Amino acid sequence: MGSCLSTSTPPNEPNAPIKVEEEGVKVFTVDELKKATKDFGNKMEIGESLIGYIDPKTLSPAKEGVGMAVTVKRIYLTNKQSLQDWLVDQEFLRLNPHPSLVKLFGYGTDLGMLFIVSEYFPNGSLDRHICRESRPKSLPWETRLKISIGAAQCLAFLHSTKKVGLYGTYLTASKIMLGLEFNAKVSYLGLNILPPHDEEMHFFQAARPLTDLYEMAETDFFSHVTEPKQFHYAPPEYILSGMSHMAGDVYSFGVILLEMLTGFGKTRIIKAKRGIRNDKENIVEMIDPDLESNSYPLEAGRQMCKLIRKCLKEDPEKRPSMQQVLDKLNAIAQI
Template sequence: MKKNLRFVFILLLHYVAAADPPASSPQLPPHFSPGEEQHHLHKKMLVAIVVATISLAALIFGFLCFWIYHTKCPTKSKTKKVQTPGPDAERGITLVPFLSRFSSIKIVGMKESVPIVDYKQIEKMTNNFQESNILGEGGFGCVYKARLDHNLDVAVKKLHCETQHAEREFENEVKLLSKIQHPNIISLLGCSVDGDTRFIVYELMQNGSLEALLHGPTHGSALTWHMRMKIALDTARGLEYLHEHCYPAVIHRDMKSSNILLDANFNAKLSDFGLAITDGSQSKKNIKLSGTLGYVAPEYLLDGKLSDKSDVYAFGVVLLELLLGRKPVEKLAPTQCQSIVTWAMPQLTDRAKLPNIVDPVIKDTMDHKHLYQVAAVAVLCVQPEPSYRPLITDVLHSLIPLVPIELGGTLRVSQVRQHTSLAVNSRH
């Protein structure tokens, strides 16, 4: 508006300048008397003033009409710019289902915008569910490695759905993942049905689960300090998307290291949404208690109270796993167990003791200031009182400065290396 008024003001200046009478009086015929000459000049000036006034009014009126028209009735090009894209536009890849691009894959229908693959194709892709193709096992079945044409590998989860509970988990996962697309959440590619058996096709995560890498045969030897911080950051980004950017918000309800999968570049993605719920879609008080021992928040375990802070608690346990290299629950005796939270809490807040309980694989490989920061975040996440726990967004922002720039954070690794080398030299 200010620019438009300024434009009118400039036009008026030019118009007035153009309408000014010339410096010298025009020559009149010699037979004009002085009185007649003055009367003639007054008449001409009056006519000029009237014409200028009418023209100026017409110009202002025309501009006002033009301004009102463009304010109330914007052009099509401007309307397109301010339109909010629909959910399909945001999802992108699901507009053209991934599996339908392969001519050898027979699609027999759609479910929640997800391709339903012919069961015979699933058998063929998994080599008739050969045991050597098993990637992992869950509560209701196994996950198999499957090969499409063009030598592209995917993962197929086989679910035995003889019970209503298993069927609900299948339906819930397909429904939720069909609407979600995020770099740190597993991509759903298709599904299939055969009698009481259900199949879900996902993108393949070449490095398996975080649990297998941390607590399997390698005991976390493949995961450096910076890679562990990257995995924590990726996981926080996935959770933040569920809590803050999904409407209604999604509570994962089964956050644990076995449901954090890693691709070929160790990018972490959340998986297994069978137990997830949308906040407000149903009464959370009537939801059956579910989850994994060691990750379940105390208020949910004792009182059945569920919120996004329940996911934050589970995230804190995963952060402790990354930090300490320990399982969430460890056996002390055949009938006695101890949680990582109970064991670690007194030592996490003691700067003298903390370096001694860190996973030996990464011990003395990080700046101790960063170690104290991560421990402080973990302590806040596993607070017994939900209101004392931070939002996952706050956790995310606290982790970003601890991850190298090339891994998705803001930390300059060269400075850390220089600091570490100076510290080593000072000891000598």
Template sequence: SVPNARCNPSKYLAEDCGKTAQIALLVAGIVFGAMVTCVTCVVYQLLKRRSASIRTKRSTKRLLSEASCAVPFYSYREIDRATDGFSDAKRLGTGAYGTVYAGRLGDGPLVAVKRIRQRDNDAGLGCVMHEVKLVSCVCHPNLVRLLGCCIEQGHQILVYEFMPNGTLAQHLQRERGPAAMPWTVRLRIAAETAKAIAYLHSEVDPPIYHRDVKSSNILLDHEYNSKVADFGLSRLGKASLGDSSHISTAPQGTPGYVDPQYHQNFHLSDRSDVYSFGVVLVEIITAMKAVDLNRPPSEVNLAQLAVDRIGRGRVDDIVDPYLDPHRDAWTLSSIHKVAELAFRCLAFHSEMRPSMAEVADELDQVQRSGWAPSADDAAFMSTSSSICSSSAASTRGTDRSWGAGRSRTERERAAANSSAVQDQTAKDAAESPVSVHERWFSDRSSPSSNSLLGNRSQH
């Protein structure tokens, strides 16, 4: 057999070639099979994702239909294009639930795009649906309008009307605009905000408790009209149970604004929003932050600071010197009346606080009592609105509180400008049921001394 092998090498060569071809075919088959499997898996995942997206859209539309809320849907591609891929240059701000961007849908006007922070899909959808149902089913000129939503590819996005003049907080902290906001503009914003919250409490059934009333959630349009925003923490109250009605829920909100009684006993009511609005009124008067760790320890919490000063008849100690309260009798008198109202809103016991309807009515009366446009108002209102992108940049780069940095000398100088005006104001104050020039002796209606700094909301 050996000689035959030497004489016929082609036979073995042919056998080797055949085996090689078989191996090559086998490898090719395995590779092809693997490729087919991979493609099949990819297609399956894409179809599954698309099917889930379709089911989510149908489920969302069904929920909205059941709630009688007609809200337009936008595709993720439209939203992504409108915000330049959620560019940082378009970012307006970041909150507890997500980030807000400026955008333009097609050739339409600017809009505010709220991108909900990524979380469990069901939780994210629930968050969106909660806010959509609340905002789309109410109608008030001082509530921000919901223009649409996007629920696609695991993203939950809400589209709101764009507010070119930013937030009240930005103006009070001098983070936006070339000039300080005049008192008459601040008072009008306070009155409009109070009307919007009163509408939620009194004219909606069941009532809506906002739960996060603060100056950064009060948006301003091109004419500085107030628009209350961010209903992410809002809850439906109990209908037609009187002023004592409440719901039991874990305290949530922003430190410095949370109702101390709600913080202690977990009872949320319309008076919880009243307390938060009282803090906003103090911010409007003082231009100080609700919580500022740069202030002395006893003054970190603005509500406590205000109650102490107002209760001891020392309102002038905390008034924003930019307001020049002694310029005329009406300005000084109206500031003191609003300070007195804020004091009552900040009462520890909720039953001692006025309702938001009463607050709105009092602010309207103060506004009408002697207001007349001034040169300062005209100059302020004529200033052009900043572009949203530059506003976002300035907001990120500036974190200063005018109220925290001003000196006692400035306050004393402002307080000593006009003794004649003080006499007139004292006369007006004497006619008030509870004068801010008198010591407040009722411990029962004073805000809690407990710090709210540890009450950071959990989401």
């Protein structure tokens, strides 16, 4: 039996025991996953993540307090090919590792579902730490910049190696994970098995101009689309065609930078984006007051505002590359 992540056909017996090799990517049986997560926490919804525990050396199930904490997520496979596509993509990532990329420990399949076992992050995802009204505490300027640079490093690396947009939909703050010291890592797990873009949206695209589509995207019109609460991250070209490329990742990252700089939630971010697009809003005037009270380099703030405006350009060709975004963030950190 094989053990490492392979681009060959999926195993015929997904629940068969598997030997762990040096690469450290394991095919888990369902029984192993149940043991690691206390029988899936007695309740595991599709798309939900649970905490499990495994032995860091053998990757076998372990008890809480003894083993290493991991995240276990369950996702529907859209078809047989989707697993194969996912394996190919993960093999590429295994051969092209990056320190700011969420680590995959293993996976398992059962009855048309994929279980992904990956790193656990005690501080959760970035979206939990952004909005003024709901965040546990306000992060200082240095931490926000550290998170931005860490995520940009990974995105720039993946763009340089894959030469394509990274997500089947678009980048969101929930895909940026934070460790104990707020070191950021990008979650790039399961992107090729996301549901296809909803065909209903295309019906309206053909009949409406871009300005109307913007307005619809900035309401609950697309409530039927996957992750409707995060649709404000979607670049214009995704709204138009259901497709997003590298420039789309830059746009979504620009939205994330805007959230981190302002502390705005979804509703205010939507209004801010509209104002920026129409040249009616000054980003400097939106900066999170908690940052001002804790002081930060004013010139750094102004440069961040300029970078965000460039990332949010409607025309994808006018946006900077992720490498250019990273270079600018590093320059801002020196101010």
